[in-house]
Amino acid sequence: MSAMIRVEVVYALPQRQELVEVRVAEGATVRQAVEASGLLEKYPDIELDRRNKLGIYAKLVKADTELRDRDRVEIYRPLIADPKAVRKKRADEGKVMKKGGGSADEEA
Template structure:
């Protein structure tokens, strides 16, 4: 069976392949990939993970071809950022254009 493990930061990204004769959990695939040694800042007790963009738990059993993604913590809380923009009187329009 083949799985992928992905992680990225601003200056470097990695997509590593893991092969196993049997199904693995997300945590087992992450550990087998060697990504924890390559990116020591990853803390599986703090970083969230997902499988193909959907939130997942470390004990999730992977299917053939699954990609486990390790997410970085958010720099800013999206709700707080929206509140700040609203307080400053800025508006957002669909498509990112300026309000006319």
């Protein structure tokens, strides 16, 4: 019988965080730990092959990555807005405010 390792599987929601500790066989993959956690059944919106990315301690990994004892597997939710686009929009709005002190559409 192979040795067992202990890992945590985490899924953060906007209002709360689900943390499940699981024991899996040594050599288990990230996908196997997520499946053993029961989070896929509890949250059917998790789609490992399409929407959700996976990580170990904030570093992106593939689902077939082999786990080590005491790893923390994280299931990431998809972004709702592109951070670059949001920053650009905020910067553009700031430039308009600096030039005229009001919106660009208003004229005195």
